[in-house]
Amino acid sequence: MKIFVKVLIAVLLYLAFLVALLPARVVVALAPLPNGVALAGVSGTLWQGSADTLVADGRQIEQLQWQLSPWQLLTATVKMDLTFGSRASAVSGKGQLRYSPSGVKLENVKFDAPVSFLVGRKQLPFQTKASGDISLFVQQFDQGEPWCEQLTGKAFLNNIGITNRFGQYPLGDIELAMQCVNGQIQLATDDEKNKLGIAGTLLLQDGMKYQLNGRMKVTADQPADLQKALPMLGKADANGFYPLTFNGRF
Template sequence: MFVVKKILLGLLIYLVFMLALFPARVALQLAPLPPQVNIAGVSGTIWDGSADTVSVDKRLLEQVHWQLKFLPLLTGKVTVDLTVGSRATAVSGKGLLSWSLSGVQAQDLRFEAPGSFLIGDARLPFRTKVDGELSVIVPQLTQGKPWCEALDGKVFLNHLSVNNQFGDYPLGNIQLALACRNGEVVLSTDEKGNGLGVKGEVTIGENNKLLVDAKVRETAEQPDDLKKALSFLGKSDNEGYYPIRYSGVIPGL
């Protein structure tokens, strides 16, 4: 009996070391990755590993590093401390991400990318081209239906510029607040968060439904093409605000 216990203990120790040192490269070879995902330059273990590049729908992430937490696994939750890129890369980010049967959670999430990274190959209406940089800070995110259960954060659109068949619109810097309302994602701004005289909110609902409820008035900081286009929005109110209304799906999706 003593010999059997020693053998079982030896097997247990062997399995623990095998699991702790299991190569990430082998794990990814065994994983059924979607065809639009391509991972290269994988090193380390499944617990502490990295990849030189991760490509998702032609969107490239560089210098991806992860640390898988052990204790949350005991409660049925996969928790990863994730880092993407650096100051030298176009896309960078970090945060604590968790997944369980109840959905995805995130804490202290930061993400920075050029606008072209998010738009990808999507064709925007009116031959629109968007240039600028995106910065997202999310202290807390809990997935829910249709999108969220809890959400707190900010979105910064820096050096935003829009060009289409109607003109050039250098919009500058815009700050938006992120929140969750009845399971829908809400982005809101006011005139303190932009120099465009815009205030209102955008709601993203089920099936990529987009609802814009905002208004804008002329300011000295607005580009000339935008000032000329304000009258096409309708009649201004007593305070000089023109309505901005849209209900449909997210353009390009």
């Protein structure tokens, strides 16, 4: 009986070390990755590893590193700390991800990328080309229906420029507050958070639908093409604001 117990303990210890030292490249090789997703240069273990590149839907990030907490798995929760990119990279970020039967949670997320990275290969309306950079700071995000249960964060659009068949629009910098409203993701700004005279909200709804409700007035910092185009939005109110209302689908 004593020999059996010793053998059992030895086997359990062996399995524990085997799992603890499980190479990440073996997991990636065996795991069925989604279509359009590829990892290259994988090293380290399942619990603490890295990859040189991650490609998803034609978008690429570099210097991906992760730390996975094995103890959280005992509570049916995946807890992972992620970092990718660097100060010299076009795309960089970090944050903590939790996944459990209740859904996805994000904490202390920071993400920086050029607009072209987010647009990807998608064709924008009116032959539009967008430039500039986007910075996201998410203190907390809890998944819900259709999108969220809780969201606290900010988005900064830096040196944004739009060019299409109607003209050139150097929009500059715009600050947006992010929150969850009835399960929908809302981005909000006012004319004190940008030089374009824009105030309003953008709601991301179920089925990738969006609803923009806002207003816009003429300011000295607006490009000439934009000032000329404002009357196309409708009649200005008593305070000089033109209606800014759109509905569509991403």
